[in-house]
Amino acid sequence: MSKDTRNHHPKLFLLLAIIGMLYVGNTSAQHRGRHLAPPAATRGVVVTTMPRGGAWVTYGGSRYVYSAGVCYRPHKRGYVVVAPPFGFRIRVLPVGYTTIYVGGFPYYYYAGTYYVVKNEEYVVVQPPIGALVESVPKGGKEITIDGNTYYEVDGIQYQAIMHDGTIWYKVIKVRS
Numbered sequence: 001m002s003k004d005t006r007n008h009h010p011k012l013f014l015l016l017a018i019i020g021m022l023y024v025g026n027t028s029a030q031h032r033g034r035h036l037a038p039p040a041a042t043r044g045v046v047v048t049t050m051p052r053g054g055a056w057v058t059y060g061g062s063r064y065v066y067s068a069g070v071c072y073r074p075h076k077r078g079y080v081v082v083a084p085p086f087g088f089r090i091r092v093l094p095v096g097y098t099t100i101y102v103g104g105f106p107y108y109y110y111a112g113t114y115y116v117v118k119n120e121e122y123v124v125v126q127p128p129i130g131a132l133v134e135s136v137p138k139g140g141k142e143i144t145i146d147g148n149t150y151y152e153v154d155g156i157q158y159q160a161i162m163h164d165g166t167i168w169y170k171v172i173k174v175r176s
Contacts, residue, residue, distance in 0.1 A: 025106055041070045041081060043139030043153060050080040059088050069094025069110045079157045081139070083154040088124040102128040112137025112153055127156055131171040132163060 042094035065072040065079055071088070072079035097110040106127060108115040114131070115122040140153030151158045155175035160167050 003114065041138055043081055043083060043112070043137065045081045045139070046078050047072070047081075050079060057088075060085055064088075065102075066090065069097070069113070071113075076112070079101075084124045086124050086126060089118075089121045090115070091121055093122055100131050102131050103131050107131060109133055112139075112156075127171045128176065129168050129171055132161075132168045133171075134166075134168055136169050 013105045020060050023086050050065055051067035051070070051072060054072065057064050057066050063074060064082070064084070064086070065074075066084070068160075071082050071084040073082050093108050093115065094110045097108050097115075100107045100109050100114075105128075106116075107125070108117075108122060109127075109131070114125050114127040117123075136151045137153040137156075140151050140158075143152055143157075148171040149160065150172070151160070155166065156171060157173035159172045160171040161170050162168075
């Protein structure tokens with residue numbers, strides 16, 4: 001924008017600057033590891049209409065609707081949010097995914113789901129023990145064992161730990 005335009009439209013210039021800061025803030029948050037899962041991404045939540053942009057996928061003899069990184073199964077009142085099954089494949093990672101390295105190997109994480117690259121697709125896999133994520137997937141339960149608090153979602157157990165001065169969650173157990 002030229003200097004003359006800024007002088008004649010200061011409110012427009014200010015608005016564009018604020019929008020730019022919000023965009024940059026959201027982009028950098030994604031790269032720091034925060035995922036932007038849709039509000040309906042809580043496991044077990046039932047939505048009454050098919051999610052916008054959802055596509056039907058059949059995998060392992062079951063039908064799913066996949067939309068924006070979230071997997072749904074038909075339910076008597078609509079669609080219930082579920083974890084995608086291991087082996088489920090997608091071509092493009094959802095917006096807001098994070099990359100996690102465990103043992104030097106990259107995993108891609110979004111809303112409680114872990115992916116690896118295989119044959120130019122992203123395949124859902126069990127999380128690696130030791131993986132660190134900034135938030136526990138929605139819809140889990142809190143467990144206290146010997147005074148320690150753990151979180152379990154989809155058979156994956158997380159332990160809260162301090163990492164770089166903030167609380168992160170470490171994968172400590174995966175139920176097969």
